[in-house]
Amino acid sequence: xxxxxxxxxxxxxxxxxxxxxxxxxxxxxxxxxxxxxxxxxxxxxxxxxxxxxxxxxxxxxxxxxxxxxxxxxxxxxxxxxxxxxxxxxxxxxxxxxxxxxxxxxxxxxxxxxxxxxxxxxxxxxxxxxxxxxxxxxxxxxxxxxxxxxxxxxxxxxxxxxxxxxxxxxxxxxxxxxxxxxxxxxxxxxxxxxxxxxxxxxxxxxxxxxxxxxxxxxxxxxxxxxxxxxxxxxxxxxxxxxxxxxxxxxxxxxxxxxxxxxxxxxxxxxxxxxxxxxxxxxxxxxxxxxxxxxxxxxxxxxxxxxxxxxxxxxxxxxxxxxxxxxxxxxxxxxxxxxxxxxxxxxxxxxxxxxxxxxxxxxxxxxxxxxxxxxxxxxxxxxxxxxxxxxxxxxxxxxxxx
Numbered sequence: 001x002x003x004x005x006x007x008x009x010x011x012x013x014x015x016x017x018x019x020x021x022x023x024x025x026x027x028x029x030x031x032x033x034x035x036x037x038x039x040x041x042x043x044x045x046x047x048x049x050x051x052x053x054x055x056x057x058x059x060x061x062x063x064x065x066x067x068x069x070x071x072x073x074x075x076x077x078x079x080x081x082x083x084x085x086x087x088x089x090x091x092x093x094x095x096x097x098x099x100x101x102x103x104x105x106x107x108x109x110x111x112x113x114x115x116x117x118x119x120x121x122x123x124x125x126x127x128x129x130x131x132x133x134x135x136x137x138x139x140x141x142x143x144x145x146x147x148x149x150x151x152x153x154x155x156x157x158x159x160x161x162x163x164x165x166x167x168x169x170x171x172x173x174x175x176x177x178x179x180x181x182x183x184x185x186x187x188x189x190x191x192x193x194x195x196x197x198x199x200x201x202x203x204x205x206x207x208x209x210x211x212x213x214x215x216x217x218x219x220x221x222x223x224x225x226x227x228x229x230x231x232x233x234x235x236x237x238x239x240x241x242x243x244x245x246x247x248x249x250x251x252x253x254x255x256x257x258x259x260x261x262x263x264x265x266x267x268x269x270x271x272x273x274x275x276x277x278x279x280x281x282x283x284x285x286x287x288x289x290x291x292x293x294x295x296x297x298x299x300x301x302x303x304x305x306x307x308x309x310x311x312x313x314x315x316x317x318x319x320x321x322x323x324x325x326x327x328x329x330x331x332x333x334x335x336x337x338x339x340x341x342x343x344x345x346x347x348x349x350x351x352x353x354x355x356x357x358x359x360x361x362x363x364x365x366x367x368x369x370x371x372x373x374x375x376x377x378x379x380x381x382x383x384x385x386x387x388x389x390x391x392x393x394x395x396x397x398x399x400x
Contacts, residue, residue, distance in 0.1 A: 002072050005396075007059045007079060008335045012393045014051030014086065018044055019385040021094075026382040029375040035094065042102075043093035048318065049179060050109055051086045056326050057187045058082075058116055061137055063333060064194050069123040078115050085109035103155070110148045117141040132208050133197055136190030139216060143182025150175025166230045173226035180317050182219050188325045189215075189254075195332070199268070201261050211253045218247035225291055228300035241295040248288055272343045273331060276324040279347065283320040287313075308361035312354060319350050339395050342388060349384030356381070 021044040028037050062075055088105030096102055120141055128134040153171040161167055221243025224236050265274065290313060293299045303309045330336035356378045363370045371377075 002076065004059050004063050005335055007055065008330060009393070009396055010083065011052050011055035011059065012336075012389070012396065014047050014055065014090075016386065016389045016393050017090065018048045018052060019389045021047070023379070023382045023386055026375070026379040030379050036097065039097040040094050042097055043090060046089050046093060046106065047086065050089070053184065053318070053322060053326065054113075055082070055086075056330065057184070059335065060191055060326075060329055060333060061120060061187065063335065064191065065124050065128050065134060065137065066120060068125050071119070071123050074119060074123075078112065078119060081115070082109070082112040085112050098158075106151065107155075110151060113144055113148060117145050131194075131197060132203070132212075133190045133192075133194035135212065136186050136193060139212075140183050140186035140190060143178045143186060143219065147175050147178035147183060150178070169229070170227055173229075174223070176314075177223050177226050178219075180314075180322065181222060184322050186215070186219075188322065188329075191329050192325075195268070195329075196261060196264065199264050201264060203257055207253070207257060211250060211257060214246055214250035214253060218243050218250050222247055222291060225294055225300075228294070228297070229304035231297075231301070237295060237297060237300070241292075244288075244292040244295045248292060251284065251288060269328065269332065272338065272340065273328045275343060275347075276328050280321045280324045283316055287317055287321065302365065306361050306364055308357060308364065312357040312361060315357065316354060320354070336392075337396055337399050338392065342392055342395075345384055345388040345391075349381060349388060352381045353378055 021040055024033060024035070025037065025040060025044060027033060028035075066075070085105050085108045089102060089109065092099070092102035092105060121138060124134060124138075150171045150173075153174070154168065157163075157165055157167045157171055221239055224240035224243060227236060228240060265277065269277065294303055327336065327338060331338050356374065360370065360374065362368065
C-alpha cells in the first residue's frame with residue numbers, strides 16, 4: 001500500500017522551495033544577492049511546473065484511476081525516478097543554467113513523463129475506460145507528451161540556429177502552451193468530472209462529446225497565439241482568433257453542464273474550498289478573455305514588448321487557477337489538510353502581488369506614474385508565499 005500523503009508532502013516541499021526562490025528573485029531587484037538571476041529563474045520555473053504541479057496532478061490521477069491497477073511497485077519506481085530528475089534540476093539549474101547536467105536531468109524528466117503516461121494509459125482498469133473523466137485525463141496525458149516536443153526542439157535549435165532564432169522562443173511557448181492549456185487544464189477537468197461521476201451526476205452523451213471536441217479544438221488552435229509575437233502572416237492571427245472563440249464556446253458549454261449541479265459542490269466542499277473554486281472559475285474567464293484579445297495584432301505586439309504582462313498572466317494561471325483547483329481536490333480526496341487561515345493569507349499574497357505586476361505593465365504601457373518603492377513593496381508582499389506554504393507544509397507534517 002502506497003502512502004500517497006507522503007508523495008504530496010514531497011510535492012509541497014518543492015512548492016515551498018519554489019516560493020523561497022520566488023522571494024529571492026523579487027529581493028534581487030531591491031538589493032544585489034550572490035546568485036545568477038537567470039539561473040535561479042530557470043530553477044524556480046522548472047521546480048514549480050515539474051515538481052509541485054506535476055507531482056500533485058499525477059498523485060491525484062494515480063489515487064483516482066490507478067490504485068486498483070495493483071501496480072504499486074511500478075508506480076513507486078516511476079515516482080522515485082521522477083524525483084531524482086527533479087532534484088537533479090533543482091541542484092543544477094541555480095548554478096549553471098542550461099548546461100550539460102541540467103539538460104541531462106531535464107531530458108531524463110521527459111522520459112519520466114513518458115513512463116507515467118504509458119503506465120496510466122496501459123494499466124487503467126477497464127471500468128474507467130468509458131468514463132468521461134478518464135477520457136479527459138487520457139487526453140491531458142497526451143498533451144503532456146506533445147508538450148515535450150518543445151524541449152526537444154529547443155536542444156536542436158540551440159545547436160543549429162542559436163538562441164536568437166524565432167524558433168527558440170517558439171519552442172518554449174509551444175511547451176508552455178500544451179502544459180497549461182492542455183495537460184494542466186484537462187487533467188483538472190477530468191478530476192472534476194470524476195467527482196461528478198462519483199456522485200452519480202448524469203449528462204447527455206451528445207453534450208459531453210460536443211464539449212470534448214470543442215475543448216480539444218481550442219487547445220490545438222490557441223497554439224497560434226504563441227507565435228503572434230514575431231508578426232507572422234495574417235492567417236496565423238485568424239487561426240488564433242478561431243481558437244480563442246472556440247475556447248470561449250467550449251467553456252460556455254462546460255458552464256451549461258455544471259450549472260444545474262452547483263448544489264453538489266456546496267454539499268461536498270467546505271466554504272473555504274468553494275471560495276478557492278470560485279476564484280479559479282473567475283480567473284479562468286479572465287484567462288479566456290485575455291487570450292481572445294491577444295489574438296489581435298496590437299495586443300499581441302504589446303504583450304511581446306511588455307514581458308511583464310506575460311509574467312502576470314502565467315502567475316495568474318498557475319497561482320490563481322491551477323493551484324487553487326488542485327488544492328481543493330487534494331483536500332477533498334484526503335491527500336492534504338488545509339488549515340483555515342491558509343486561504344486568507346494565500347489569496348492576500350496572490351491578489352496583491354498580481355495587482356502590482358499588472359500595475360507595472362499598465363504603467364509602462366500607458367505612461368502612468370510608477371512609484372519609487374515598487375520593488376520593495378512587491379518583495380515584502382512576496383514574503384507571504386513562503387510563510388503560508390511553509391505553514392501548509394508543516395501543518396501536514398504535524399497532522400499526518
